Amino acid sequence: MTPAEWPLRLVPRRSPPFWKALLISAAVFGGAIGARALFLGLDNATGLSVTYFPAFILATLYAGATWGWLVLALALLLSALSPAALAAGISREALTVLYGLSGGLSVFVSATLRAALLGLDAARAAQAEVQANLSTSEARFRVLADSAPLMMWISRPDGVREFANQTYVDFLNVPYEDALAFDLRQVLHPEDVQRIGREQ
Numbered sequence: 001m002t003p004a005e006w007p008l009r010l011v012p013r014r015s016p017p018f019w020k021a022l023l024i025s026a027a028v029f030g031g032a033i034g035a036r037a038l039f040l041g042l043d044n045a046t047g048l049s050v051t052y053f054p055a056f057i058l059a060t061l062y063a064g065a066t067w068g069w070l071v072l073a074l075a076l077l078l079s080a081l082s083p084a085a086l087a088a089g090i091s092r093e094a095l096t097v098l099y100g101l102s103g104g105l106s107v108f109v110s111a112t113l114r115a116a117l118l119g120l121d122a123a124r125a126a127q128a129e130v131q132a133n134l135s136t137s138e139a140r141f142r143v144l145a146d147s148a149p150l151m152m153w154i155s156r157p158d159g160v161r162e163f164a165n166q167t168y169v170d171f172l173n174v175p176y177e178d179a180l181a182f183d184l185r186q187v188l189h190p191e192d193v194q195r196i197g198r199e200q
Contacts, residue, residue, distance in 0.1 A: 011117045021063035028055040046082040048099045060110035068107040
């Protein structure tokens with residue numbers, strides 16, 4: 001796995017079951033309240049704080065966008081039910097609206113990131129499936145071409161061969177790699193070589 005794919009390992013491939021999403025959301029919300037209580041004391045543990053923002057992000061990434069929105073709503077409800085002291089001149093309603101917008105933006109960006117990472121993972125899986133189908137199709141073509149009783153080869157626009165069937169290799173009586181590099185002009189009559197050169 002390349003470093004660019006590491007974030008994909010952190011995001012679940014599908015939404016977790018209800019109980020697990022609830023547990024994740026409760027754990028990150030409880031952790032945010034615990035961090036606030038640890039640094040500001042129990043009386044200020046439930047007020048509006050930036051310590052909730054990681055909880056919004058983690059709930060969104062690991063449980064889904066719905067749970068991120070629920071954790072944001074719970075934080076707003078909890079702060080409304082347990083008013084904390086505000087500095088003079090600051091409106092509680094304005095602060096709550098600003099906090100709600102900031103928290104909503106965090107949830108929205110996290111949900112977008114989650115969707116992008118999951119979309120990238122799905123695209124990689126689809127690409128791997130297409131590559132596997134292409135390999136299978138190419139193997140079938142090789143079996144079909146090798147069983148044909150006539151000489152077949154595929155050349156790139158620059159004239160270099162990239163495939164030759166077994167009949168062609170057997171006709172030249174050389175190893176496969178030598179058959180790809182073999183120049184047919186070596187065995188043609190000089191007049192034919194000039195004519196073929198003009199026609200190309």
